[in-house]
Amino acid sequence: MPATVVVGAQWGDEGKGKIVDLLAQQSDVVCRYQGGPNAGHTIIVGDETWKLRQMPSGVVSGTTSVIGAGCVVDPQVFVDEVDLLIERGIDPAIVTLSGNAHLIMPWHVTIDQASERRLGNLQIGTTRRGIGPAYADKASRIGIRVQDVLDPKILRQKIEIALAEKNLWLERIYEVEGFDLEEVWARYAGFAERLAPFVGDVSLLVDRALRDGQRVLFEGAQATMLDLDHGTYPFVTSSNPVASGAATGIGIGPTRIDRVLGVSKAYVTRVGEGPFPSEIEGPDQERLRELGGEFGTVTGRNRRCGWLDLVALRYAVRVNGITSLALTKLDVLSAFAELPVCVRYRLRDGSETEHFPAHQSDFHRARPVWEVKAGWQQGLDGASTVADLPRAAREYVEFVASELEVPIELVGVGADRDRVLA
Ligand code: GDP
Numbered sequence: 283m284p285a286t287v288v289v290g291a292q293w294g295d296e297g298k299g300k301i302v303d304l305l306a307q308q309s310d311v312v313c314r315y316q317g318g319p320n321a322g323h324t325i326i327v328g329d330e331t332w333k334l335r336q337m338p339s340g341v342v343s344g345t346t347s348v349i350g351a352g353c354v355v356d357p358q359v360f361v362d363e364v365d366l367l368i369e370r371g372i373d374p375a376i377v378t379l380s381g382n383a384h385l386i387m388p389w390h391v392t393i394d395q396a397s398e399r400r401l402g403n404l405q406i407g408t409t410r411r412g413i414g415p416a417y418a419d420k421a422s423r424i425g426i427r428v429q430d431v432l433d434p435k436i437l438r439q440k441i442e443i444a445l446a447e448k449n450l451w452l453e454r455i456y457e458v459e460g461f462d463l464e465e466v467w468a469r470y471a472g473f474a475e476r477l478a479p480f481v482g483d484v485s486l487l488v489d490r491a492l493r494d495g496q497r498v499l500f501e502g503a504q505a506t507m508l509d510l511d512h513g514t515y516p517f518v519t520s521s522n523p524v525a526s527g528a529a530t531g532i533g534i535g536p537t538r539i540d541r542v543l544g545v546s547k548a549y550v551t552r553v554g555e556g557p558f559p560s561e562i563e564g565p566d567q568e569r570l571r572e573l574g575g576e577f578g579t580v581t582g583r584n585r586r587c588g589w590l591d592l593v594a595l596r597y598a599v600r601v602n603g604i605t606s607l608a609l610t611k612l613d614v615l616s617a618f619a620e621l622p623v624c625v626r627y628r629l630r631d632g633s634e635t636e637h638f639p640a641h642q643s644d645f646h647r648a649r650p651v652w653e654v655k656a657g658w659q660q661g662l663d664g665a666s667t668v669a670d671l672p673r674a675a676r677e678y679v680e681f682v683a684s685e686l687e688v689p690i691e692l693v694g695v696g697a698d699r700d701r702v703l704a
């Protein structure tokens with residue numbers, strides 16, 4: 283099966299980076315199709331830890347890696363990650379960056395921060411990396427793209443046009459300082475030299491790889507529940523992490539995708555604001571956070587923790603067309619005697635549903651209906667196949683697969699690259 287999308291099935295941080303790194307070792311091309319440096323993908327290889335924000339996780343194994351048109355790129359983060367590759371002995375020439383990807387400009391970051399401040403209690407809890415404002419400008423057709431930095435005259439003109447409006451907003455609405463044309467221009471023109479060698483036709487590259495029968499991975503950032511169209515709007519990101527986003531974000535047809543691997547934790551985490559029905563009440567939340575190391579990679583914030591939510595996962599199976607699942611961090615649950623799983627939502631009229639509510643008010647007020655599974659209360663370090671897992675752990679995995687009617691292909695039992703059972 284040459285073309286596989288790896289997609290987050292929850293609210294992000296499911297361990298996509300680690301799964302992509304694992305599969306990349308048997309792939310020819312890895313593609314990031316949306317998002318930007320709001321992502322934080324951690325990959326642990328022996329005593330080396332990678333925390334990638336902008337680059338596809340394929341770079342860790344030295345696999346050809348591309349950043350598609352659907353992404354937003356912070357040139358400073360990109361350049362820093364190029365330097366990281368060089369430092370770690372990986373030739374950055376494996377990376378191709380779409381000229382159609384949009385650039386995160388300094389005012390995007392300032393507006394992201396200022397608008398969150400203005401929202402106060404109603405804030406989204408963004409990563410404050412300028413993601414929303416960059417995608418907003420793209421949709422308004424006033425964005426600045428990677429290819430624009432290659433021509434200093436065009437770049438200057440575009441910055442000038444943008445600043446004429448942005449500085450008004452910044453100064454009059456947000457009451458913060460605006461930006462100086464010459465300074466921004468000089469800085470971004472300076473990036474041109476560093477970016478130019480990487481800019482290429484990503485759509486053509488991936489099309490050729492697929493025609494040649496190569497194995498191509500599409501790495502989602504963020505996740506289904508953070509999808510702009512299908513997530514828990516407005517508490518979402520500004521791109522389309524869902525699997526079909528891979529086709530638009532890279533520039534291939536949807537018929538080219540063969541399979542969709544959803545990545546889900548054996549429990550749930552969420553960073554930022556927004557409803558979260560299976561969030562744990564009481565001290566187990568803190569315990570799970572400590573055991574799972576659930577602190578954000580990008581912002582260092584505490585991740586909110588909940589028990590596994592099968593209603594949300596069933597929805598993720600539907601909107602992504604998930605063909606199999608990777609269930610990560612099963613080892614983190616080893617300490618608990620009982621494992622509640624949310625199997626249905628109880629709605630405000632008292633009815634119960636196993637389908638994700640289509641109306642936001644129903645979702646906001648949904649209460650979990652739990653089915654409590656037995657824990658296994660022993661470490662999983664000894665297991666090298668699923669058959670070695672304690673019986674209760676196997677039953678937990680089988681329960682999830684049978685409820686979702688999707689095979690579970692991989693089970694994560696530790697942070698290291700090797701700690702995945704097939
Ligand atoms: P991503 O954003 O989906 O790539 O996920 P993150 O990297 O932000 O968060 C997942 C965290 O869990 C990382 O720190 C990984 O090293 C870690 N991790 C991934 N899989 C497992 C697993 O099976 N067990 C344990 N204990 N940790 C894991």
Ligand code: IMO
Nearest residue numbers: 294295320321322407408409503504519553554
């Ligand atoms: P990875 O790829 C978890 C969340 C933010 C916020 C919302 C909008 O590591 O799974 P944004 O900065 O995108 O405008 O923030 O989305 N968010 C993530 N949560 N993992 C991520 O990425 C996230 N990227 C954004 O916390 O709630």
Ligand code: MG
Nearest residue numbers: 295321322323
């Ligand atoms: Mg992450």
